[in-house]
Amino acid sequence: WAQQGTVTPEGPRPSHTYKVVLLGSMSVGKSSLAYRYVKNDFRELLPTVGCSFFTQILELDEATVKFEIWDTAGQEKYQSVCHLYYRDAHAALLVYDIANKQTFSRAKLWLEELEKKFLPDEIVIALVGNKTDLAAEREVTTEGEDFARTKGLLFMETSAKSNHQVNDVFMAVGELWHGSSPFIVTEMLLPASPACTTP
Numbered sequence: 163w164a165q166q167g168t169v170t171p172e173g174p175r176p177s178h179t180y181k182v183v184l185l186g187s188m189s190v191g192k193s194s195l196a197y198r199y200v201k202n203d204f205r206e207l208l209p210t211v212g213c214s215f216f217t218q219i220l221e222l223d224e225a226t227v228k229f230e231i232w233d234t235a236g237q238e239k240y241q242s243v244c245h246l247y248y249r250d251a252h253a254a255l256l257v258y259d260i261a262n263k264q265t266f267s268r269a270k271l272w273l274e275e276l277e278k279k280f281l282p283d284e285i286v287i288a289l290v291g292n293k294t295d296l297a298a299e300r301e302v303t304t305e306g307e308d309f310a311r312t313k314g315l316l317f318m319e320t321s322a323k324s325n326h327q328v329n330d331v332f333m334a335v336g337e338l339w340h341g342s343s344p345f346i347v348t349e350m351l352l353p354a355s356p357a358c359t360t361p
């Protein structure tokens with residue numbers, strides 16, 4: 163992680179920056195998860211073009227943690243540039259739609275790609291089955307968790323729509339790096355990045 167110090171009356175206060183990249187098929191809800199986490203809201207968002215960028219700052223007892231969230235486009239035409247976005251990531255959320263089995267297969271392919279680019283200790287990978295509110299249309303059942311267990315990934319099912327376990331995903335990822343819990347949100351930022359668009 164990047165570590166900078168800020169000086170407070172109590173002395174230097176470390177701050178850590180973690181880059182989290184969201185990968186997955188189009189329309190699985192990557193942008194909606196980022197939007198829910200950062201803005202605590204759910205709304206129709208335009209399909210991502212290239213990549214969107216979000217920032218979330220958390221104050222822990224002993225340090226400030228900043229999440230840089232890179233939300234990649236799921237459309238096929240952007241796949242060839244995705245490696246530019248996940249480069250140097252500390253964590254990847256491989257998102258699929260629990261009501262669409264094909265998107266689960268695509269998440270597995272993403273894992274293969276990351277395994278070629280990162281050593282196991284270099285990146286935290288979480289498999290995220292989104293849209294749990296669509297339980298009646300579920301196509302992916304226990305295979306998600308089984309696959310994650312086999313591969314040693316974090317696993318969580320979420321709903322950006324009903325706000326089910328969205329915070330928990332980011333907290334689980336952060337806890338793995340930081341060994342600290344709970345994370346408390348104190349500030350929200352949405353800076354534009356030259357390389358990315360902001361929804």
Ligand SMILES: Nc1nc2c(ncn2[C@@H]2O[C@H](COP(=O)(O)OP(=O)(O)OP(=O)(O)O)[C@@H](O)[C@H]2O)c(=O)[nH]1
Pocket residue numbers: 186187188189190191192193194195205206207208209210211234235236237292293294295296320321322323324
């Ligand atoms: N029911 C339900 N719909 C969701 C959920 N999350 C996202 N959606 C819907 O799924 C569609 C796609 O959501 P996005 O967040 O744009 O998906 P994305 O993965 O970022 O899509 P791309 O930008 O094309 O890669 C939208 O119609 C969302 O409203 C969810 O948790 N439940």
